[in-house]
Amino acid sequence: xxxxxxxxxxxxxxxxxxxxxxxxxxxxxxxxxxxxxxxxxxxxxxxxxxxxxxxxxxxxxxxxxxxxxxxxxxxxxxxxxxxxxxxxxxxxxxxxxxxxxxxxxxxxxxxxxxxxxxxxxxxxxxxxxxxxxxxxxxxxxxxxxxxxxxxxxxxxxxxxxxxxxxxxxxxxxxxxxxxxxxxxxxxxxxxxxxxxxxxxxxxxxxxxxxxxxxxxxxxxxxxxxxxxxxxxxxxxxxxxxxxxxxxxxxxxxxxxxxxxxxxxx
Numbered sequence: 001x002x003x004x005x006x007x008x009x010x011x012x013x014x015x016x017x018x019x020x021x022x023x024x025x026x027x028x029x030x031x032x033x034x035x036x037x038x039x040x041x042x043x044x045x046x047x048x049x050x051x052x053x054x055x056x057x058x059x060x061x062x063x064x065x066x067x068x069x070x071x072x073x074x075x076x077x078x079x080x081x082x083x084x085x086x087x088x089x090x091x092x093x094x095x096x097x098x099x100x101x102x103x104x105x106x107x108x109x110x111x112x113x114x115x116x117x118x119x120x121x122x123x124x125x126x127x128x129x130x131x132x133x134x135x136x137x138x139x140x141x142x143x144x145x146x147x148x149x150x151x152x153x154x155x156x157x158x159x160x161x162x163x164x165x166x167x168x169x170x171x172x173x174x175x176x177x178x179x180x181x182x183x184x185x186x187x188x189x190x191x192x193x194x195x196x197x198x199x200x201x202x203x204x205x206x207x208x209x210x211x212x213x214x215x216x217x218x219x220x221x222x223x224x225x226x227x228x229x230x231x232x233x234x235x236x237x238x239x240x241x242x243x244x245x246x247x248x249x250x251x252x253x254x255x256x257x258x259x260x261x262x263x264x265x
Contacts, residue, residue: 002228004029004061004257011257012066015041022262023170023195027254028061030081030229031199033174037167039134043067044074044163044174047229048087051080054230061257064090070098071138072121072131076145076176077160078106081230085113092119101129101140101163105156124157139166143187145178148203170194170262173219177226180209185216193219195262199226200238207238211246220265222251229256 006014011026015034018024026034031045048060064087073091075083088100092115100115104122111117121129123142131138140163144150147160162175173188174197188196196219198210204226205213214222224238242251252260 001056002058002256004059005255006257006259007059007061008063008066011061012069014259016069018259018261020261022264023167023172024259024261025172025195025223025254026259027223027225027256029058029256031076031174031176031225033197033225035165035172037138037170038136040071040131040136040138040167041069042072042074042138042140042165043070043091044165045076045082045176046073046087046091047081047084049080049084051230056230058229058256064088065094067091068094070095071133072101072129072140073098074101074140074163074165074174075106075110076163076174077103077147078109079177082176083109085110085115089114103142103157103159103161105153105159123161125161136167140164141166141191143184145176146181146184147177148179150181164188164191164193166191172262173197175199175204177204179204180213185213188213188217193217194265195219195221195223197223197225200224201227202231207241208245211242211249214249215246220250221262222249224251224253 023037030047033044035042099121125144129140142161144158145160145162165172171191172195173193
């Protein structure tokens with residue numbers, strides 16, 4: 001089993017101590033990221049627990065009880081690789097002010113896993129969540145993701161979401177599980193995306209499709225995810241494809257546990 005480049009107490013201390021003028025990101029395996037801007041820390045689509053029937057190829061970089069600095073824990077949908085209910089419940093126990101942000105259709109799945117209703121904030125496409133801390137302002141917008149279809153219902157709304165996390169003039173788009181669909185670029189263009197975090201393979205984007213969307217919305221950076229934890233690493237394929245076929249697209253491929261600070265434009 002592969003080991004993260006940084007993990008445990010060392011990784012948590014780095015996340016806590018990082019103060020940068022632009023957002024900093026850590027890839028925590030599969031689709032999971034820590035996103036920090038100044039003193040605000042959001043965790044998105046963490047998958048720290050084992051998934052029955054799937055073999056983990058890379059060790060989890062953190063134990064849920066180590067994450068004591070979460071402001072928001074976001075899950076794009078209810079599948080266990082994105083809503084790790086066991087981990088989320090433990091994080092909320094030790095991050096006393098944190099809330100779990102989920103699609104409204106995931107409410108009962110989260111509650112049955114031990115998350116109190118009072119610690120949830122539900123959302124849907126077109127809604128905005130605002131977060132204030134230390135005179136800083138963060139916003140989370142939601143748009144639909146197709147996994148593989150949009151699957152909207154009147155009662156549940158869109159069960160698969162992508163989140164646009166905005167700090168000042170920087171916007172991080174985390175697509176969750178998603179494949180391209182006709183309206184996706186038009187949903188994203190108004191947000192002036194700085195970094196597009198897109199799932200590659202397993203019924204999501206191909207490398208070429210990810211590059212094309214990044215171009216279409218004018219994002220400064222493309223970050224691939226959804227590989228290397230339960231499915232084979234695609235780093236070599238990605239790095240080989242991009243310079244030759246899409247040299248105009250800047251991209252960053254993470255190692256698990258690695259930090260990257262978004263460059264100034």
